[in-house]
Amino acid sequence: MTDLGIGSMGGLELHSFITSALGTAPTLPTILSAENLRVLARRVEGVLA
């Protein structure tokens, strides 16, 4: 994981982890297009809300 968002393989891994933990997750493009980790965290929170 980098400050500039998440790389493609890491994004898919994260997508899979969130889906198995929560039963739902932001789509893979939503995760990958987050331009930094703060935006990514907000998108994941958005799914939890």
Add this chain to the structure above:
Amino acid sequence: MKLPHPPPGGADLWLLRQPEPGTCTGVLDLAELDENERRRAGTCRREAGRLLYSSAHIGLRRLLGAYLDTAPGALRFGRAPCPCCDRRHGRPVLQDTESTLHFSLSHGSGMALIGVSTLPIGVDVERVPTSDTARVCFPALHPEEQSELSAGAQAGIDAISFGQLWTRKEAYLKGLGTGLARDLAADYLGDNADRRPADWTVLDVPCGPRHIGAVALHVVQQPVQSVTVHWLPIDSLYQGATCVVDKQEHLLGELVA
């Protein structure tokens, strides 16, 4: 400094290895970047991330500037329409130029790869994944890719084979311009080159012991003639350096470093 265009149907690939943090012998000239690039570099809290992002973008500008005989800082980048939704977040493109050169950029985990071609091109470089990452990502692949990777894999998926396949797939998806918005299971990029997407030539790129890479070239108008891998030394990108870009003779040495 000028560079000849890659030959028709050919591609030049440029590998850039990031030095260990604290071992830089020069300073990058961030003035060559545009506002958006400087802002993105600035959001990296860690030096390593900032250095890789900045050097990859300065390298891209210097190389394209040399091919097009234009000052690197004068190049303007935009985005092509996305093939999935038509919004302007598809492949990066050069604006305000008549040039027919295509390019693609990948950077991560200490290595950057830049591809320049007369054909539409996609490149990808990744650090060799862990076997856990390979296992978690495996179910997203095309069914025949899954069968290939699992054939004879008693001890789990081979991380290098998985990584190589992944970089082929990502290079292809970047060549298309969709990125991973296109379903990863939709296309076969396995070991059998004859079964890969028609009109594309996809090649593995040697990137040393810790990284794997690939290039995808769209071959509708002309077949792929030659693909040359060059080394882009980071010290050629430092402020005040004369850009000695063709260091092919050092390629093998760098790859095993």
